[in-house]
Amino acid sequence: MNPLLLLEQAERLMGAGPGRPRQADLRRAVSAAYYALFHLLIRDGTRRVTADDGLRSSVARVYSHGEMRAASVALVQNTLPRAIRSLVSSVPDDLHSVAQALIDLQEDRHRADYDLRPAGGFTREMARVRIRQTRDAFVAWERVRTDPAAEVYLIAMLLHQKLGR
Amino acid sequence: MPVAEFLNNFRSASLFLAPWESANGAPPSPEQLADVRKYSALWLTPDAVKGFDTSVFYSLTPEQKRDLDADIAGFRTIAEQVPADQPATEEQVIAARKQFLAIYRVVGRYLFDDESLRVVKAAKDVMAADWFPKFVVGFDYRLGDDWSGDPAVWVWMIGTDEAAERDQLYEWLDPLRQAIIERLDAEGIGRLVYLNFRTVSEQREQLEGVEE
Numbered sequence: 001m002n003p004l005l006l007l008e009q010a011e012r013l014m015g016a017g018p019g020r021p022r023q024a025d026l027r028r029a030v031s032a033a034y035y036a037l038f039h040l041l042i043r044d045g046t047r048r049v050t051a052d053d054g055l056r057s058s059v060a061r062v063y064s065h066g067e068m069r070a071a072s073v074a075l076v077q078n079t080l081p082r083a084i085r086s087l088v089s090s091v092p093d094d095l096h097s098v099a100q101a102l103i104d105l106q107e108d109r110h111r112a113d114y115d116l117r118p119a120g121g122f123t124r125e126m127a128r129v130r131i132r133q134t135r136d137a138f139v140a141w142e143r144v145r146t147d148p149a150a151e152v153y154l155i156a157m158l159l160h161q162k163l164g165r
Numbered sequence: 166m167p168v169a170e171f172l173n174n175f176r177s178a179s180l181f182l183a184p185w186e187s188a189n190g191a192p193p194s195p196e197q198l199a200d201v202r203k204y205s206a207l208w209l210t211p212d213a214v215k216g217f218d219t220s221v222f223y224s225l226t227p228e229q230k231r232d233l234d235a236d237i238a239g240f241r242t243i244a245e246q247v248p249a250d251q252p253a254t255e256e257q258v259i260a261a262r263k264q265f266l267a268i269y270r271v272v273g274r275y276l277f278d279d280e281s282l283r284v285v286k287a288a289k290d291v292m293a294a295d296w297f298p299k300f301v302v303g304f305d306y307r308l309g310d311d312w313s314g315d316p317a318v319w320v321w322m323i324g325t326d327e328a329a330e331r332d333q334l335y336e337w338l339d340p341l342r343q344a345i346i347e348r349l350d351a352e353g354i355g356r357l358v359y360l361n362f363r364t365v366s367e368q369r370e371q372l373e374g375v376e377e
Contacts, residue, residue: 114312
């Protein structure tokens with residue numbers, strides 16, 4: 001799966017059809033935007049682990065939404081597990097933006113897919129903000145992905161729980 | 166649950182009328198009144214009292230219930246006269262505000278617990294800062310647990326429709342998030358913050374119920 005195609009799908013859903021986007025389109029757009037970032041990070045994470053395509057798809061399945069979220073929250077709050085905290089002397093702004101986007105998108109994606117009450121609805125501006133955030137996260141990730149802190153982040157998303165506090 | 170809808174909508178509407186600043190009877194300043202009128206779509210609407218039912222307020226005396234019913238009916242009558250796409254007149258704002266505050270004095274204690282009041286204070290402190298963008302005219306919030314079960318606060322900053330059209334809201338996402346997190350920390354609120362924007366029109370639609 002090419003993560004960029006998912007992001008483009010999200011952007012298309014925001015502008016598709018006459019009039020304003022419907023709730024169903026807004027929800028699918030937010031969900032697609034989340035999965036775009038999710039797959040972008042997993043793709044780079046698995047590449048760090050193995051060069052073998054078959055193994056990479058197995059490793060990709062080990063990533064979980066919860067652990068990726070936990071690592072992202074720890075990164076933005078400077079509470080990474082002690083075992084790896086010292087490896088990140090400071091969090092680059094770009095990496096902070098990526099982690100924050102993952103946290104925001106994951107929460108909204110959950111609401112988009114499972115909270116179907118009117119009160120859980122999305123507005124056009126809310127969805128537009130999240131998709132802009134995703135696009136910016138893609139750009140930020142491209143800039144920061146070779147930074148040592150990004151390497152730690154990718155490992156933390158895979159092993160956050162096992163690394164303990 | 167109509168009463169839950171009433172409490173939620175009335176709470177959201179009250180954030181724009183700032184009753185806790187003027188419920189003591191002090192008249193609003195001309196600037197306050199101008200803003201309250203300019204964005205009357207956010208509070209002076211029948212949807213602000215939609216789902217109201219006096220009977221669920223068990224602790225009220227019959228006389229209090231009668232007064233509350235009268236204030237609700239009076240507010241609704243004025244609100245129904247205000248066109249959805251235009252601000253209310255000054256006379257409508259003054260009359261409706263009086264009735265809104267009377268309702269607030271009775272039901273306010275059901276709307277904001279101590280933690281909510283601290284969240285409101287934090288948001289209002291941020292909005293009062295010199296650097297705060299003028300096209301963000303209000304806010305709404307919700308307390309709860311996020312999908313992972315962590316305590317969270319969702320904050321929606323309400324921007325003008327014009328600012329959204331000009332794409333001015335998004336660039337404020339990070340600065341506003343940072344400022345709100347700092348103010349919430351100062352208030353002792355240890356919840357994860359989820360920040361987003363709605364436009365004035367969208368906030369109004371939230372009160373009306375989202376179209377599917």
